Amino acid sequence: MREFAYRRTSRIDEALHLVARHEGARFLAGGTNLVDLMKAGVESPARLVDIRSLTLDEIGETPDGGLVLGATATNSAVAADPRVRGRYPALSQAILLGASGQLRNMATVGGTCCSAPAAPTSPTRRSRATGGFPAADAPRSTGRTTTTRSSGGRGTAWPPTPRTWPCR
Template sequence: MREFDYRRASDVAGAVALLGADSDARFLGGGTNLVDLMKSGVERPARLIDVRELPLGRIEPTPDGGLRIGATVTNSDLAAHPDVRRRYPALTQAVLAGASGQLRNMATVGGNLLQRTRCGYFSDVTQPCNRRVPGSGCPAVEGEHHNHAILGASAHCVAVHPSDMGVALTAFDAVVSYETADGPGELPLAEFYLPVGDTPHLETALPAGALITGVALPPAPVAARSRYRKVRERASYAFAIGSLAAALDVRDGVVRDVRLALGAVASRPWRARTAERMLTGAPADGETFAAAADAELAAARPLPHNGYKVTLMRNLMVAVLTELAEEAAR
């Protein structure tokens, strides 16, 4: 591992200034992704700026009835918070599905959103990878890609985003707040991750030198009846091969509101807008759920060895929506 300088920030402005003074510096939260990447040589920062002691570790109600989650809130504290469990249960379920207890105790909300792909070619510095070295190629297209993207990919990158938390936050229209040397800013999570296109090394729309300070969840009554379902290759801690955050409001057998986001199918959490539009105002039954899933997945472009994901995600969407509809009818 490359030698690096270590600094501990005591306030947000100081953290931003420390990063701005060194273009080869990185913010350090829990380190559950960054340190691994440093060990493998993917990340080689000259300085780490520890932000764990910044005053960003609270979960608080917002004036409009939503929640604000500080960037240094740990995954464990987020999952256990009573307001999150009651008002956004799919978020709690996503966090609990995302990692072991030890990792959840260390990992932070801000760091989770910035974690990088677990594609084997990305993490192996002996292999070409357009995310690490722009223009070097994407060997996954012709190589090992059974867990790679079926939506929104390009010939330049077919990796998927690994976050479970991000899928639930995307379903609930979360907004990311950040601080730069020029002042504060906000980005809807739907705009936070950039499309792959021909620049997969540009992963987020965060301005240069920005520090994530928190995530705001707007009020969403539909989120109280929500679920996160994760499919993985083994029951113990593992990254998803497909996941779904779903919320459903049904009245008199008709869908009044619905939120859907898919995970492990694209380079970012995939908001299923097409399916949501088809479902809103339609009968809450299996036929409608299947048609909406098919419409959303019509854009899928699977590779030779990951076409199973289309069927998996269709079945997952139908199953979870049916469960939520049946619960609403009781």
């Protein structure tokens, strides 16, 4: 692993400025995927901007009955949230089955969405190392689970569950 600069911030504007100003900078929240890739030499950011202290961990309601999962919400918090368990049980179960408690307690929604390998047929622009994509490049349309530009890449919007779904 090569040397890198590290900066922790609790301000959104500062985090965005630090990443935009430094080529090769990456956000770090849980780091469950990024740190492993750095150890393996697949990723080698010049600077890490630790955003774990940002207050983006809320799980909130949308006016149409959907949910917004904050970028720094942990996967454990999402899986345990009663609204997620009630409206999106497959999401809750997938999180619980997909990783150990240790990983779920560290992994964040933002990291999971932006660093997780994308489907091989995904039309999105993927990063060289992980197959993931930048939050700003996530697909956006009604009726899909997406990372929204309108939230400034701050979270993932889940549309309301259609009344015809058996989990409603």
